[in-house]
Amino acid sequence: NAGVTQTPKFRILKIGQSMTLQCTQDMNHNYMYWYRQDPGMGLKLIYYSVGAGITDKGEVPNGYNVSRSTTEDFPLRLELAAPSQTSVYFCASSYPLPGLRSSQYFGPGTRLLVL
Amino acid sequence: ELKVEQNPLFLSMQEGKNYTIYCNYSTTSDRLYWYRQDPGKSLESLFVLLSNGAVKQEGRLMASLDTKARLSTLHITAAVHDLSATYFCAVDSNYQLIWGAGTKLIIKP
Numbered sequence: 662n663a664g665v666t667q668t669p670k671f672r673i674l675k676i677g678q679s680m681t682l683q684c685t686q687d688m689n690h691n692y693m694y695w696y697r698q699d700p701g702m703g704l705k706l707i708y709y710s711v712g713a714g715i716t717d718k719g720e721v722p723n724g725y726n727v728s729r730s731t732t733e734d735f736p737l738r739l740e741l742a743a744p745s746q747t748s749v750y751f752c753a754s755s756y757p758l759p760g761l762r763s764s765q766y767f768g769p770g771t772r773l774l775v776l
Numbered sequence: 777e778l779k780v781e782q783n784p785l786f787l788s789m790q791e792g793k794n795y796t797i798y799c800n801y802s803t804t805s806d807r808l809y810w811y812r813q814d815p816g817k818s819l820e821s822l823f824v825l826l827s828n829g830a831v832k833q834e835g836r837l838m839a840s841l842d843t844k845a846r847l848s849t850l851h852i853t854a855a856v857h858d859l860s861a862t863y864f865c866a867v868d869s870n871y872q873l874i875w876g877a878g879t880k881l882i883i884k885p
Contacts, residue, residue, distance in 0.1 A: 694873075703864060703875040704819075719872060751818065764809055764821035765873065 665768035674742040682737040684752030692755045693735040697748040742775045782876035797879045799848040799865035807868035855883045
């Protein structure tokens with residue numbers, strides 16, 4: 662299994678540009694998550710999904726959109742990039758245990774710089 | 777609002793010493809996770825603590841959970857340089873994990 666994969670690894674955007682961060686997992690996990698991590702900080706949840714067709718906002722959803730058409734894929738869309746969106750973005754997935762969820766498995770991250 | 781606080785945020789210690797990282801959280805939860813992050817890398821799951829009194833150990837690391845005190849500890853025994861990393865705790869709350877700010881641990885030879 663490849664686990665959780667993310668593309669691209671690094672990207673520079675100009676203010677106002679749009680892009681999609683790709684995330685794919687091959688573990689058949691129901692739950693998927695997008696986080697951002699600013700330098701020296703913890704993680705903040707952007708969006709999450711509990712299954713195909715179901716998404717919900719996390720702590721910091723403004724400026725982002727997601728979709729979940731398949732179990733495997735959970736892309737994150739930035740519509741109008743702003744410097745405040747400069748960060749490292751992590752995708753993660755987890756599977757349901759009875760009454761709760763497993764640990765989250767993380768992708769390698771996408772480093773985004775908005776200039 | 778659930779808050780998760782870690783302390784210390786930064787810890788520099790000598791090899792061979794013992795130390796404890798603390799994770800306090802502000803509301804009821806009986807599921808807590810510890811992760812490790814090396815510089816410039818992704819996060820790796822260390823421990824999942826699922827009930828009051830849970831204790832997990834892996835090598836020189838031991839994690840425990842006291843849900844009544846809303847406190848988890850990560851204890852490092854006889855630290856070695858390879859344990860240098862940032863350690864995060866996270867508390868499960870309604871499909872989401874709420875994360876602490878992380879403890880940056882530097883272990884000097």
